[in-house]
Amino acid sequence: MSSASLAVAAALLYFAASGIQLLHLRQKRPSVSRSVVGAGIVALLCHAVVVWDTVFTHPGLSLGVYKVPALIFLIMNVACFTALVSRPLQNLLIALFPLSGLALLVASFSPDTGSTETAMSGGLYVHIGSSLLAYAVLTLAAAQAAIVAVQDYQLRHHRTRGIVSMLPPLQSMESALFELLWVGVIMLTLAIASGMVYMNDMFAQHLVHKTVLTIVAWFLFSTLLWGHYQLGWRSQTAVRFTLGGFALLMLAFFGSKMVLELVLQRG
Template structure:
């Protein structure tokens, strides 16, 4: 879904970013809050440079691992912004670990070359899909933070009073869900209405393949979540569980399908 490159510059940036992510992931307590935040910010910047260099490469590529890489970067972007507004937001070690893993996967599985016959609008279509992935991934991260904070409060765990309030986490989670739902809707509409323009004459009709089935199911789950929030006030663990189901289906929609094709079956289409 994104552009990837095996160039020497891309390899060096990838290794540097993965190493920078690994430091706060493995030694967050030793570094301390300020130092861990600075190293994570450095890793995020290197990760962004890696993605930018990949997009400007001569041979555009796409695949499940690059899609995961940019999704994690988008989540970290949201975290970098939010950490300025909510300094007590605690997720550095987990996000750093996911960042390192995503980059390593992207280096090992850079995806397949983008066909030269593809529409120039195809990158925009993919950008919408990737942005939807990022918004829902950010919502999942906030749902996890909310569940953890709730458990700490229930068991009176040390430090449970110093984090971001539950209502704030819940509000942020639903904002990301709403944004992701809009982007996912636009992605599905573009694929349904302009499939031939985007992918060629082989996509003149809607085909119920694994990607579309799982993506449509995830859209229905997210629609139910937003409707349940609006009509019946869904919140807390119920809302998080529904969010996890929708995110799991969405992950299977593209990343899961491409993983099976590229890694397990060794195919490109």
């Protein structure tokens, strides 16, 4: 089966699994059903094959703006499935799966816009890998923060029906959020440190805005973690810091890639 056909099959499976999970949410089922897990795993396997074919070219990596989201969503899906063993993140699948399907379709049917990275050192692979892991986990944290924001708002206004009644307790949701933030910040720290060591110049003209925005995002996330454990920050404060840091991180990564590849037409 061709890569394009696998992408379409994976997208359909993702859409179906998302619909089933949404139905279970409305029915207030606390756990993930076998049908969602089964469809998700098959879609994930197809997803991995498509990413291997479109991103891991021979030789090197094709990390164009249309290709890399499929890789990031693959990492996000693996991370989310892994965390589901012990954390209430199942409702993230409702949005995560359809977006994964769309990212796969875009990666499969869009042209290459970036250059292929070849002859990279092991340290540069560490930088790229930790960066992608950081983006993936912190994107999950941002999605979790959005749900926490809605849940906290509803509870503050004494609205206990609707979506609030379908979600795990707020404390559990916040605990999951901060665990994601911890993992994301550790990966982001490794990405920044490895970039400083193994890249020629992270403050070169075409990279300086990306580097500065990433460091500012790291400070926001780190400040939030410090404030949570030292000052008891939670709920809306955690949401604001998380979404603010996420916005800076996405602007640093995708904003710079879009300008370089689509506007300036440079890889």
